Amino acid sequence: MEEERIPKYFALKKELIQKIEEEEFIPDDLIPSERELMEQYQVSRITVRRAIDELVTGGYLYKVQGKGTYVKSDAYSQNLFAITSCTDDVRRLGRNPSKKVTVCEIVQADTKRARLLHVAVGDELLWLERVTMADGEPLNYTITYLPRKLFPGIETYDFNTQSLYEVLQKKYGVKFIKSRRTIEAVLTEEEIAEYLDIDEQMPVILFGSTTYGIVQGKELPIESFKCYYRTDQYKFYLEEGTSR
Structure with missing residues (x-):
């Protein structure tokens, strides 16, 4: 800690910033609790709260109600x-999520979609396209197909205001279990660039996935999607455990 001549909250604030900049605390880490910081640095709760509040305001930390305070990332990070x-x-990083649906239609499965989703050619699918935004700023553009026979009435939900995964879990009882994914760098097409508010031909990360879940008591492919991520807003990481 700094010497006593400077305010204690300011010294604590500088100490925490140093830990973040030196990556002792990395993005999305849960920092020590108020009580732990009070004991570690021998300061009052008021001092800790003022330091934390200023770091939240300054963009170093974010709070999750009922869980604690976390290190904020400059870019959204996602575990592959x-x-x-x-x-x-988006919520986890303390920002306000919103969606803009550009397509929501019932279509017939072509050969490719039928193979990926284990349905017959011509079966009905929900075709859903939408922009995900944080505080009004576009982050990614997703194109999704789901088998309508597994989710009757899925097209009636307003995905401008509702999360697709929340609807699948809460309304249809889906339990997600695994996915098969691809990731590649591509140049943006004009329409996608417009939705993402970036220049045409700017590189983006294209993420493809078939997601599997337990639905109606069976393990089935429930979703096929591709998602275009802005490279200035996202980074991806792998988190593995050791085998035994």
Whole structure:
């Protein structure tokens, strides 16, 4: 800690910034609790709260109600092994998520979609396209297909205001279990660039996935999607455990 001549909250604030900049605390890490910081640095709760509040305001930290305070990332990070909702990812970083649906239609499965989703050619699919935004800024553009026979009435939900994964879990009882994914760098097409508010031919990350879940008591492919991620807004990481 700094010497006593400077305010204690300011010294604590500088100490935490140093830990973040030196990557002792990395993005999305849960920092020590108020009580732990009070004991570690021998300061009052008021001092800890003021330091934390200023770091939140300054963009170093974000709070999740009921869970604690986390290190904020300059870019959204996503674990390639995790099945997560984009809406939840944005909320987790303390920003306001929103969606803009550009396509929501019932279409017939072509040969490719039928193979990926284990349905017959001509079966009905929900075709859903949407932009995910954080505080009004576009982050990614997703094109999704789902088998309508597994999710009757799915087209009636307003995915401008509702999370697709929340609807699948809460309304249809889906339990996500695994996904098969590809990732590649591509140049943006004009329409996608317009939705993402970036220059045409700017590189983006294209993420393809077939997601599997338990639905109606069976393990089935429930979703095929591709998602275009802005490279200035996202980074991806792998998190593995050691085998035994």
